[in-house]
Amino acid sequence: MESEVSLSRKERERLARQDEILNAARQVFSEHGFKNATLDEIAEVAEFGKGTLYNYFKSKEELFVSIILRGIHHFQQFVEEAVNAKTSPRERVEAYIDAAFEFFKMNRQIFSILVLERSTLARSLNGDLFNQFCSEEAGLLDYLARLIGDGVKKKAFKKFDPAKAAEALFGLIHSIFIHAVMQPDAYDLNGNIEVIKKIFFEGIAASA
Amino acid sequence: MESEVSLSRKERERLARQDEILNAARQVFSEHGFKNATLDEIAEVAEFGKGTLYNYFKSKEELFVSIILRGIHHFQQFVEEAVNAKTSPRERVEAYIDAAFEFFKMNRQIFSILVLERSTLARSLNGDLFNQFCSEEAGLLDYLARLIGDGVKKKAFKKFDPAKAAEALFGLIHSIFIHAVMQPDAYDLNGNIEVIKKIFFEGIAASA
DNA sequence: TCAGAAAATGACCAGTTAGTCATGTCTTCA
DNA sequence: TGAAGACATGACTAACTGGTCATTTTCTGA
Numbered sequence: 001m002e003s004e005v006s007l008s009r010k011e012r013e014r015l016a017r018q019d020e021i022l023n024a025a026r027q028v029f030s031e032h033g034f035k036n037a038t039l040d041e042i043a044e045v046a047e048f049g050k051g052t053l054y055n056y057f058k059s060k061e062e063l064f065v066s067i068i069l070r071g072i073h074h075f076q077q078f079v080e081e082a083v084n085a086k087t088s089p090r091e092r093v094e095a096y097i098d099a100a101f102e103f104f105k106m107n108r109q110i111f112s113i114l115v116l117e118r119s120t121l122a123r124s125l126n127g128d129l130f131n132q133f134c135s136e137e138a139g140l141l142d143y144l145a146r147l148i149g150d151g152v153k154k155k156a157f158k159k160f161d162p163a164k165a166a167e168a169l170f171g172l173i174h175s176i177f178i179h180a181v182m183q184p185d186a187y188d189l190n191g192n193i194e195v196i197k198k199i200f201f202e203g204i205a206a207s208a
Numbered sequence: 209m210e211s212e213v214s215l216s217r218k219e220r221e222r223l224a225r226q227d228e229i230l231n232a233a234r235q236v237f238s239e240h241g242f243k244n245a246t247l248d249e250i251a252e253v254a255e256f257g258k259g260t261l262y263n264y265f266k267s268k269e270e271l272f273v274s275i276i277l278r279g280i281h282h283f284q285q286f287v288e289e290a291v292n293a294k295t296s297p298r299e300r301v302e303a304y305i306d307a308a309f310e311f312f313k314m315n316r317q318i319f320s321i322l323v324l325e326r327s328t329l330a331r332s333l334n335g336d337l338f339n340q341f342c343s344e345e346a347g348l349l350d351y352l353a354r355l356i357g358d359g360v361k362k363k364a365f366k367k368f369d370p371a372k373a374a375e376a377l378f379g380l381i382h383s384i385f386i387h388a389v390m391q392p393d394a395y396d397l398n399g400n401i402e403v404i405k406k407i408f409f410e411g412i413a414a415s416a
Numbered sequence: 417t418c419a420g421a422a423a424a425t426g427a428c429c430a431g432t433t434a435g436t437c438a439t440g441t442c443t444t445c446a
Numbered sequence: 447t448g449a450a451g452a453c454a455t456g457a458c459t460a461a462c463t464g465g466t467c468a469t470t471t472t473c474t475g476a
Contacts, residue, residue, distance in 0.1 A: 032331065038464085039463075043425095049426055051467080059465080119324040119386055158406075165407065174379060175380075206366055251455095258455080259454065267434080422473070431462105431464090432464105435461105439457105444452095446447100446448095
Protein backbone atom coordinates (compact mmCIF):
# COMPACT_ATOMS: atom_id res chain seq x y z
CA MET A 1 0.00 0.00 0.00
CA GLU A 2 2.61 2.58 -0.85
CA SER A 3 0.18 4.74 -2.80
CA GLU A 4 -1.52 7.48 -0.84
CA VAL A 5 -2.73 10.20 -3.15
CA SER A 6 -1.11 9.06 -6.37
CA LEU A 7 -1.23 5.83 -8.30
CA SER A 8 0.74 2.72 -7.65
CA ARG A 9 3.78 2.03 -9.78
CA LYS A 10 1.83 -0.64 -11.63
CA GLU A 11 -0.94 1.73 -12.43
CA ARG A 12 1.50 4.41 -13.53
CA GLU A 13 3.31 1.96 -15.75
CA ARG A 14 0.09 0.83 -17.28
CA LEU A 15 -0.89 4.42 -18.05
CA ALA A 16 2.55 5.06 -19.53
CA ARG A 17 2.16 2.09 -21.84
CA GLN A 18 -1.33 3.22 -22.79
CA ASP A 19 0.19 6.57 -23.65
CA GLU A 20 2.79 4.95 -25.87
CA ILE A 21 0.04 3.20 -27.75
CA LEU A 22 -2.01 6.37 -28.08
CA ASN A 23 0.98 8.26 -29.43
CA ALA A 24 1.78 5.59 -31.97
CA ALA A 25 -1.84 5.39 -33.00
CA ARG A 26 -2.09 9.16 -33.37
CA GLN A 27 0.89 9.12 -35.67
CA VAL A 28 -0.42 6.28 -37.82
CA PHE A 29 -3.99 7.58 -37.97
CA SER A 30 -2.79 11.02 -38.94
CA GLU A 31 -0.68 9.57 -41.73
CA HIS A 32 -3.21 7.19 -43.24
CA GLY A 33 -6.63 8.11 -41.90
CA PHE A 34 -8.89 5.86 -39.87
CA LYS A 35 -9.85 3.40 -42.57
CA ASN A 36 -6.41 2.94 -44.07
CA ALA A 37 -4.51 2.76 -40.82
CA THR A 38 -3.85 -0.81 -39.71
CA LEU A 39 -3.48 -2.15 -36.22
CA ASP A 40 -0.41 -4.02 -37.40
CA GLU A 41 1.31 -0.76 -38.19
CA ILE A 42 0.21 0.88 -34.96
CA ALA A 43 1.53 -2.10 -33.03
CA GLU A 44 4.83 -1.90 -34.88
CA VAL A 45 5.24 1.82 -34.25
CA ALA A 46 4.26 1.40 -30.61
CA GLU A 47 6.71 -1.50 -30.35
CA PHE A 48 4.10 -3.83 -28.95
CA GLY A 49 2.57 -6.98 -30.29
CA LYS A 50 -0.82 -6.52 -31.89
CA GLY A 51 -2.50 -8.58 -29.21
CA THR A 52 -1.20 -6.22 -26.55
CA LEU A 53 -3.17 -3.34 -28.00
CA TYR A 54 -6.30 -5.24 -27.09
CA ASN A 55 -5.25 -5.32 -23.45
CA TYR A 56 -5.61 -1.54 -23.51
CA PHE A 57 -8.40 -0.87 -25.99
CA LYS A 58 -11.49 -2.82 -26.95
CA SER A 59 -11.29 -2.05 -30.65
CA LYS A 60 -9.76 0.06 -33.38
CA GLU A 61 -12.71 2.42 -33.08
CA GLU A 62 -12.29 2.91 -29.36
CA LEU A 63 -8.60 3.63 -29.78
CA PHE A 64 -9.42 6.17 -32.46
CA VAL A 65 -12.06 7.90 -30.41
CA SER A 66 -9.78 8.05 -27.37
CA ILE A 67 -7.30 10.03 -29.42
CA ILE A 68 -9.94 12.40 -30.69
CA LEU A 69 -11.53 13.03 -27.30
CA ARG A 70 -8.12 13.69 -25.76
CA GLY A 71 -7.33 16.15 -28.53
CA ILE A 72 -10.59 18.01 -28.07
CA HIS A 73 -10.04 18.26 -24.33
CA HIS A 74 -6.55 19.65 -24.64
CA PHE A 75 -7.74 22.11 -27.24
CA GLN A 76 -10.58 23.36 -25.08
CA GLN A 77 -8.30 23.76 -22.06
CA PHE A 78 -5.78 25.65 -24.11
CA VAL A 79 -8.18 28.15 -25.65
CA GLU A 80 -10.03 28.75 -22.40
CA GLU A 81 -6.81 29.76 -20.75
CA ALA A 82 -6.03 32.21 -23.52
CA VAL A 83 -9.55 33.63 -23.52
CA ASN A 84 -9.60 34.10 -19.77
CA ALA A 85 -6.59 36.40 -20.00
CA LYS A 86 -8.73 38.95 -21.85
CA THR A 87 -11.75 40.98 -20.87
CA SER A 88 -13.43 42.72 -23.78
CA PRO A 89 -15.61 40.51 -25.98
CA ARG A 90 -13.69 41.30 -29.12
CA GLU A 91 -10.34 40.62 -27.50
CA ARG A 92 -11.68 37.38 -26.11
CA VAL A 93 -12.85 36.15 -29.50
CA GLU A 94 -9.57 37.21 -31.06
CA ALA A 95 -7.73 35.37 -28.32
CA TYR A 96 -9.81 32.32 -29.17
CA ILE A 97 -8.83 32.50 -32.81
CA ASP A 98 -5.16 33.06 -32.04
CA ALA A 99 -5.10 30.25 -29.51
CA ALA A 100 -6.79 27.90 -31.94
CA PHE A 101 -4.03 28.45 -34.48
CA GLU A 102 -1.34 28.32 -31.84
CA PHE A 103 -2.65 24.96 -30.77
CA PHE A 104 -2.88 23.86 -34.37
CA LYS A 105 0.76 24.65 -34.99
CA MET A 106 1.79 22.64 -31.95
CA ASN A 107 -0.49 19.69 -32.67
CA ARG A 108 -0.61 19.08 -36.37
CA GLN A 109 -1.11 15.36 -36.02
CA ILE A 110 -4.23 15.51 -33.95
CA PHE A 111 -5.63 18.19 -36.22
CA SER A 112 -5.00 16.29 -39.38
CA ILE A 113 -7.16 13.62 -37.80
CA LEU A 114 -9.84 15.90 -36.45
CA VAL A 115 -10.08 18.12 -39.49
CA LEU A 116 -9.79 15.56 -42.22
CA GLU A 117 -11.93 12.84 -40.71
CA ARG A 118 -14.58 14.82 -38.92
CA SER A 119 -17.04 14.70 -41.77
CA THR A 120 -16.76 10.96 -42.26
CA LEU A 121 -16.87 9.99 -38.60
CA ALA A 122 -20.55 9.18 -38.75
CA ARG A 123 -19.67 6.42 -41.18
CA SER A 124 -16.52 5.21 -39.47
CA LEU A 125 -17.90 4.84 -35.96
CA ASN A 126 -20.66 2.95 -34.27
CA GLY A 127 -23.51 4.97 -32.86
CA ASP A 128 -22.36 5.27 -29.25
CA LEU A 129 -18.84 6.40 -30.00
CA PHE A 130 -20.09 8.82 -32.61
CA ASN A 131 -22.50 10.35 -30.15
CA GLN A 132 -19.69 10.78 -27.65
CA PHE A 133 -17.77 12.67 -30.28
CA CYS A 134 -20.76 14.79 -31.21
CA SER A 135 -21.44 15.92 -27.68
CA GLU A 136 -17.78 16.85 -27.19
CA GLU A 137 -17.81 18.84 -30.37
CA ALA A 138 -21.07 20.49 -29.40
CA GLY A 139 -19.33 21.55 -26.20
CA LEU A 140 -16.66 23.34 -28.23
CA LEU A 141 -19.29 25.13 -30.26
CA ASP A 142 -21.29 26.08 -27.19
CA TYR A 143 -18.29 27.68 -25.58
CA LEU A 144 -17.58 29.79 -28.64
CA ALA A 145 -21.26 30.67 -28.91
CA ARG A 146 -21.22 31.89 -25.33
CA LEU A 147 -18.23 34.10 -26.06
CA ILE A 148 -20.05 35.62 -28.98
CA GLY A 149 -23.37 35.85 -27.16
CA ASP A 150 -21.64 37.78 -24.42
CA GLY A 151 -20.36 40.27 -27.00
CA VAL A 152 -23.83 40.63 -28.47
CA LYS A 153 -25.28 41.35 -25.03
CA LYS A 154 -22.61 43.96 -24.40
CA LYS A 155 -23.30 45.55 -27.81
CA ALA A 156 -19.75 44.90 -28.93
CA PHE A 157 -21.19 42.76 -31.72
CA LYS A 158 -24.19 43.14 -33.96
CA LYS A 159 -27.36 41.21 -33.15
CA PHE A 160 -26.45 37.74 -34.38
CA ASP A 161 -27.71 34.38 -33.29
CA PRO A 162 -24.58 33.41 -31.31
CA ALA A 163 -24.84 29.74 -32.26
CA LYS A 164 -24.96 30.54 -35.93
CA ALA A 165 -22.13 33.04 -35.73
CA ALA A 166 -20.08 30.47 -33.83
CA GLU A 167 -20.72 27.94 -36.56
CA ALA A 168 -19.60 30.45 -39.14
CA LEU A 169 -16.39 31.24 -37.30
CA PHE A 170 -15.74 27.52 -36.92
CA GLY A 171 -16.18 27.20 -40.66
CA LEU A 172 -13.66 29.96 -41.32
CA ILE A 173 -11.10 28.46 -38.97
CA HIS A 174 -11.76 24.99 -40.28
CA SER A 175 -11.21 26.04 -43.88
CA ILE A 176 -7.75 27.32 -43.03
CA PHE A 177 -6.90 24.17 -41.11
CA ILE A 178 -7.85 22.05 -44.08
CA HIS A 179 -5.78 24.05 -46.51
CA ALA A 180 -2.84 24.09 -44.12
CA VAL A 181 -3.04 20.34 -43.61
CA MET A 182 -3.39 19.60 -47.30
CA GLN A 183 -0.49 21.82 -48.37
CA PRO A 184 1.74 21.88 -45.30
CA ASP A 185 4.53 23.84 -46.96
CA ALA A 186 4.14 27.19 -48.51
CA TYR A 187 0.85 28.04 -46.90
CA ASP A 188 0.60 31.54 -45.55
CA LEU A 189 -0.98 30.60 -42.26
CA ASN A 190 -0.48 33.91 -40.48
CA GLY A 191 -1.72 35.91 -43.45
CA ASN A 192 -4.85 33.80 -43.58
CA ILE A 193 -5.53 34.19 -39.89
CA GLU A 194 -5.52 37.97 -40.33
CA VAL A 195 -7.87 37.69 -43.29
CA ILE A 196 -10.49 35.63 -41.51
CA LYS A 197 -10.30 37.88 -38.45
CA LYS A 198 -10.85 40.93 -40.59
CA ILE A 199 -13.71 39.29 -42.44
CA PHE A 200 -15.35 37.93 -39.35
CA PHE A 201 -15.31 41.25 -37.52
CA GLU A 202 -15.58 43.81 -40.32
CA GLY A 203 -16.78 42.00 -43.44
CA ILE A 204 -15.52 42.63 -46.94
CA ALA A 205 -17.98 45.29 -48.04
CA ALA A 206 -16.45 48.76 -48.46
CA SER A 207 -17.69 51.13 -45.77
CA ALA A 208 -20.50 53.29 -47.08
CA MET B 209 -23.34 6.12 -91.64
CA GLU B 210 -26.53 7.69 -90.40
CA SER B 211 -24.72 9.93 -87.93
CA GLU B 212 -23.83 13.39 -89.15
CA VAL B 213 -23.41 15.77 -86.25
CA SER B 214 -24.73 13.58 -83.48
CA LEU B 215 -23.76 10.15 -82.24
CA SER B 216 -24.77 6.83 -83.63
CA ARG B 217 -27.48 4.88 -81.87
CA LYS B 218 -24.84 2.54 -80.50
CA GLU B 219 -22.87 5.37 -79.07
CA ARG B 220 -25.97 6.94 -77.60
CA GLU B 221 -27.00 3.68 -76.01
CA ARG B 222 -23.57 3.22 -74.56
CA LEU B 223 -23.69 6.69 -73.05
CA ALA B 224 -27.13 6.02 -71.65
CA ARG B 225 -25.87 2.86 -69.95
CA GLN B 226 -22.88 4.72 -68.62
CA ASP B 227 -25.28 7.25 -67.20
CA GLU B 228 -27.28 4.56 -65.46
CA ILE B 229 -24.12 3.31 -63.83
CA LEU B 230 -23.07 6.80 -62.79
CA ASN B 231 -26.45 7.46 -61.24
CA ALA B 232 -26.43 4.22 -59.32
CA ALA B 233 -22.88 4.86 -58.16
CA ARG B 234 -23.72 8.37 -57.05
CA GLN B 235 -26.53 7.04 -54.93
CA VAL B 236 -24.43 4.32 -53.32
CA PHE B 237 -21.38 6.51 -52.77
CA SER B 238 -23.50 9.22 -51.19
CA GLU B 239 -25.07 6.69 -48.84
CA HIS B 240 -21.95 4.88 -47.71
CA GLY B 241 -18.94 6.97 -48.69
CA PHE B 242 -16.16 5.92 -51.01
CA LYS B 243 -14.50 3.35 -48.81
CA ASN B 244 -17.63 1.62 -47.58
CA ALA B 245 -19.46 1.57 -50.87
CA THR B 246 -19.10 -1.74 -52.71
CA LEU B 247 -19.11 -2.38 -56.42
CA ASP B 248 -21.51 -5.25 -55.78
CA GLU B 249 -24.09 -2.83 -54.43
CA ILE B 250 -23.53 -0.35 -57.22
CA ALA B 251 -23.97 -3.14 -59.77
CA GLU B 252 -27.17 -4.26 -58.07
CA VAL B 253 -28.63 -0.76 -57.98
CA ALA B 254 -27.60 -0.13 -61.59
CA GLU B 255 -29.14 -3.50 -62.53
CA PHE B 256 -25.98 -4.65 -64.27
CA GLY B 257 -23.58 -7.44 -63.49
CA LYS B 258 -20.47 -6.36 -61.68
CA GLY B 259 -18.29 -7.29 -64.61
CA THR B 260 -20.24 -4.89 -66.80
CA LEU B 261 -19.17 -1.94 -64.71
CA TYR B 262 -15.64 -2.66 -65.80
CA ASN B 263 -16.64 -2.30 -69.45
CA TYR B 264 -17.40 1.33 -68.63
CA PHE B 265 -14.89 2.26 -65.94
CA LYS B 266 -11.37 1.10 -65.26
CA SER B 267 -11.73 1.02 -61.49
CA LYS B 268 -13.76 2.03 -58.47
CA GLU B 269 -11.62 5.13 -58.17
CA GLU B 270 -12.22 6.20 -61.73
CA LEU B 271 -15.95 5.75 -61.35
CA PHE B 272 -15.87 7.83 -58.20
CA VAL B 273 -13.86 10.62 -59.77
CA SER B 274 -16.13 10.71 -62.80
CA ILE B 275 -19.05 11.44 -60.53
CA ILE B 276 -17.19 14.17 -58.71
CA LEU B 277 -15.92 15.90 -61.85
CA ARG B 278 -19.38 15.83 -63.35
CA GLY B 279 -20.79 17.35 -60.18
CA ILE B 280 -18.23 20.13 -60.16
CA HIS B 281 -18.93 20.94 -63.79
CA HIS B 282 -22.66 21.17 -63.34
CA PHE B 283 -22.16 23.30 -60.26
CA GLN B 284 -19.86 25.72 -62.04
CA GLN B 285 -22.22 26.03 -65.01
CA PHE B 286 -25.14 26.67 -62.70
CA VAL B 287 -23.52 29.39 -60.62
CA GLU B 288 -22.00 31.13 -63.64
CA GLU B 289 -25.43 31.46 -65.17
CA ALA B 290 -26.80 33.00 -61.99
CA VAL B 291 -23.84 35.35 -61.60
CA ASN B 292 -24.03 36.53 -65.20
CA ALA B 293 -27.57 37.78 -64.62
CA LYS B 294 -26.23 40.44 -62.24
CA THR B 295 -23.95 43.40 -62.71
CA SER B 296 -22.75 44.95 -59.46
CA PRO B 297 -19.96 43.07 -57.65
CA ARG B 298 -21.94 42.62 -54.49
CA GLU B 299 -24.99 41.36 -56.32
CA ARG B 300 -22.82 38.96 -58.27
CA VAL B 301 -21.25 37.48 -55.14
CA GLU B 302 -24.67 37.24 -53.52
CA ALA B 303 -25.96 35.52 -56.62
CA TYR B 304 -23.07 33.09 -56.32
CA ILE B 305 -23.98 32.26 -52.74
CA ASP B 306 -27.66 31.89 -53.51
CA ALA B 307 -26.98 29.73 -56.53
CA ALA B 308 -24.62 27.54 -54.55
CA PHE B 309 -27.36 26.77 -52.04
CA GLU B 310 -29.96 26.41 -54.75
CA PHE B 311 -27.78 23.82 -56.42
CA PHE B 312 -27.15 22.15 -53.11
CA LYS B 313 -30.86 21.74 -52.46
CA MET B 314 -31.34 20.17 -55.88
CA ASN B 315 -28.29 17.91 -55.68
CA ARG B 316 -27.92 16.65 -52.17
CA GLN B 317 -26.38 13.36 -53.25
CA ILE B 318 -23.48 14.82 -55.13
CA PHE B 319 -22.86 17.27 -52.31
CA SER B 320 -22.85 14.69 -49.62
CA ILE B 321 -20.05 13.10 -51.62
CA LEU B 322 -18.15 16.29 -52.38
CA VAL B 323 -18.51 17.84 -48.97
CA LEU B 324 -17.99 14.81 -46.79
CA GLU B 325 -15.20 13.17 -48.73
CA ARG B 326 -13.28 16.13 -50.03
CA SER B 327 -10.82 16.19 -47.20
CA THR B 328 -9.99 12.49 -47.43
CA LEU B 329 -9.71 12.34 -51.21
CA ALA B 330 -5.93 12.58 -51.10
CA ARG B 331 -5.94 9.26 -49.28
CA SER B 332 -8.66 7.57 -51.30
CA LEU B 333 -7.30 8.31 -54.75
CA ASN B 334 -4.12 7.66 -56.65
CA GLY B 335 -2.00 10.65 -57.55
CA ASP B 336 -3.28 11.32 -61.06
CA LEU B 337 -6.96 11.22 -60.23
CA PHE B 338 -6.40 13.33 -57.16
CA ASN B 339 -4.57 15.95 -59.19
CA GLN B 340 -7.45 16.01 -61.66
CA PHE B 341 -9.79 16.73 -58.79
CA CYS B 342 -7.50 19.39 -57.37
CA SER B 343 -7.26 21.33 -60.58
CA GLU B 344 -11.05 21.26 -61.01
CA GLU B 345 -11.51 22.51 -57.49
CA ALA B 346 -8.88 25.18 -58.01
CA GLY B 347 -10.94 26.29 -61.02
CA LEU B 348 -13.96 26.81 -58.77
CA LEU B 349 -11.91 28.85 -56.34
CA ASP B 350 -10.34 30.92 -59.11
CA TYR B 351 -13.71 31.86 -60.47
CA LEU B 352 -14.92 33.06 -57.09
CA ALA B 353 -11.63 34.88 -56.52
CA ARG B 354 -12.12 36.71 -59.82
CA LEU B 355 -15.62 37.78 -58.76
CA ILE B 356 -14.23 39.17 -55.54
CA GLY B 357 -11.16 40.69 -57.18
CA ASP B 358 -13.47 42.54 -59.53
CA GLY B 359 -15.32 44.01 -56.56
CA VAL B 360 -12.07 45.04 -54.96
CA LYS B 361 -10.97 46.82 -58.13
CA LYS B 362 -14.30 48.62 -58.33
CA LYS B 363 -14.01 49.63 -54.65
CA ALA B 364 -17.18 47.79 -53.78
CA PHE B 365 -15.12 45.63 -51.41
CA LYS B 366 -12.29 46.42 -49.05
CA LYS B 367 -8.71 45.69 -50.13
CA PHE B 368 -8.56 41.92 -49.64
CA ASP B 369 -6.42 39.35 -51.32
CA PRO B 370 -9.19 37.93 -53.56
CA ALA B 371 -7.86 34.37 -53.34
CA LYS B 372 -7.88 34.44 -49.56
CA ALA B 373 -11.30 36.02 -49.36
CA ALA B 374 -12.60 33.40 -51.78
CA GLU B 375 -11.18 30.66 -49.59
CA ALA B 376 -12.89 32.19 -46.60
CA LEU B 377 -16.25 32.37 -48.35
CA PHE B 378 -15.82 28.78 -49.46
CA GLY B 379 -15.21 27.85 -45.86
CA LEU B 380 -18.37 29.61 -44.75
CA ILE B 381 -20.48 27.94 -47.43
CA HIS B 382 -18.82 24.61 -46.81
CA SER B 383 -19.56 24.71 -43.09
CA ILE B 384 -23.25 25.10 -43.78
CA PHE B 385 -23.24 22.29 -46.31
CA ILE B 386 -21.63 19.98 -43.79
CA HIS B 387 -24.12 20.78 -41.08
CA ALA B 388 -27.00 20.46 -43.50
CA VAL B 389 -25.77 17.10 -44.73
CA MET B 390 -25.13 15.77 -41.25
CA GLN B 391 -28.49 16.82 -39.85
CA PRO B 392 -30.73 16.84 -42.91
CA ASP B 393 -33.92 17.57 -40.98
CA ALA B 394 -34.43 20.51 -38.76
CA TYR B 395 -31.56 22.55 -40.07
CA ASP B 396 -32.39 26.19 -40.70
CA LEU B 397 -30.70 26.39 -44.08
CA ASN B 398 -32.15 29.71 -45.17
CA GLY B 399 -31.45 31.34 -41.85
CA ASN B 400 -27.85 30.25 -42.04
CA ILE B 401 -27.42 31.53 -45.55
CA GLU B 402 -28.48 34.97 -44.38
CA VAL B 403 -26.08 34.81 -41.47
CA ILE B 404 -23.02 33.97 -43.54
CA LYS B 405 -23.94 36.62 -46.10
CA LYS B 406 -24.24 39.23 -43.39
CA ILE B 407 -20.97 38.15 -41.81
CA PHE B 408 -19.09 37.96 -45.07
CA PHE B 409 -20.15 41.41 -46.20
CA GLU B 410 -20.56 43.34 -42.95
CA GLY B 411 -18.79 41.36 -40.22
CA ILE B 412 -20.08 40.92 -36.70
CA ALA B 413 -18.46 43.93 -35.02
CA ALA B 414 -20.90 46.62 -33.98
CA SER B 415 -20.50 49.75 -36.12
CA ALA B 416 -18.35 52.32 -34.40
C1' DT C 417 14.35 -19.64 -5.63
C1' DC C 418 10.11 -20.78 -7.55
C1' DA C 419 5.05 -21.30 -8.19
C1' DG C 420 1.43 -18.96 -9.81
C1' DA C 421 -0.48 -14.74 -11.67
C1' DA C 422 -0.29 -11.13 -15.02
C1' DA C 423 1.01 -9.43 -19.26
C1' DA C 424 2.77 -9.82 -23.96
C1' DT C 425 2.75 -12.08 -28.21
C1' DG C 426 1.99 -13.14 -33.22
C1' DA C 427 0.30 -16.98 -36.01
C1' DC C 428 -4.05 -17.69 -37.24
C1' DC C 429 -9.04 -17.21 -38.55
C1' DA C 430 -13.01 -15.31 -40.71
C1' DG C 431 -15.07 -11.80 -43.20
C1' DT C 432 -14.74 -8.63 -46.83
C1' DT C 433 -14.28 -6.99 -51.55
C1' DA C 434 -11.79 -5.02 -55.89
C1' DG C 435 -10.98 -6.89 -59.92
C1' DT C 436 -10.84 -11.07 -63.49
C1' DC C 437 -12.23 -14.07 -67.05
C1' DA C 438 -14.40 -18.12 -69.07
C1' DT C 439 -18.82 -18.59 -70.55
C1' DG C 440 -23.17 -17.21 -72.33
C1' DT C 441 -26.20 -13.97 -74.90
C1' DC C 442 -27.26 -10.58 -78.22
C1' DT C 443 -26.45 -7.82 -82.57
C1' DT C 444 -25.09 -7.18 -87.02
C1' DC C 445 -24.95 -7.82 -91.75
C1' DA C 446 -23.66 -10.54 -95.71
C1' DT D 447 -29.99 -17.64 -91.65
C1' DG D 448 -25.75 -18.01 -89.46
C1' DA D 449 -20.99 -16.62 -88.55
C1' DA D 450 -18.42 -13.46 -86.04
C1' DG D 451 -17.75 -10.03 -83.17
C1' DA D 452 -19.54 -7.19 -79.26
C1' DC D 453 -21.32 -7.11 -74.94
C1' DA D 454 -23.03 -8.89 -70.33
C1' DT D 455 -22.30 -11.83 -66.55
C1' DG D 456 -21.31 -13.60 -61.80
C1' DA D 457 -18.59 -17.21 -59.70
C1' DC D 458 -14.10 -16.99 -58.45
C1' DT D 459 -9.47 -15.36 -56.74
C1' DA D 460 -6.11 -12.93 -54.26
C1' DA D 461 -5.11 -9.60 -51.03
C1' DC D 462 -6.08 -7.46 -46.93
C1' DT D 463 -7.01 -6.85 -41.98
C1' DG D 464 -9.73 -6.61 -37.36
C1' DG D 465 -9.84 -9.42 -33.81
C1' DT D 466 -8.66 -14.01 -31.12
C1' DC D 467 -6.31 -17.10 -28.14
C1' DA D 468 -2.98 -20.74 -27.04
C1' DT D 469 1.53 -20.16 -25.84
C1' DT D 470 5.54 -17.80 -23.98
C1' DT D 471 7.66 -14.32 -21.15
C1' DT D 472 7.83 -11.44 -17.24
C1' DC D 473 6.72 -10.21 -12.69
C1' DT D 474 5.62 -10.88 -7.76
C1' DG D 475 5.77 -12.23 -3.12
C1' DA D 476 6.77 -15.65 0.10
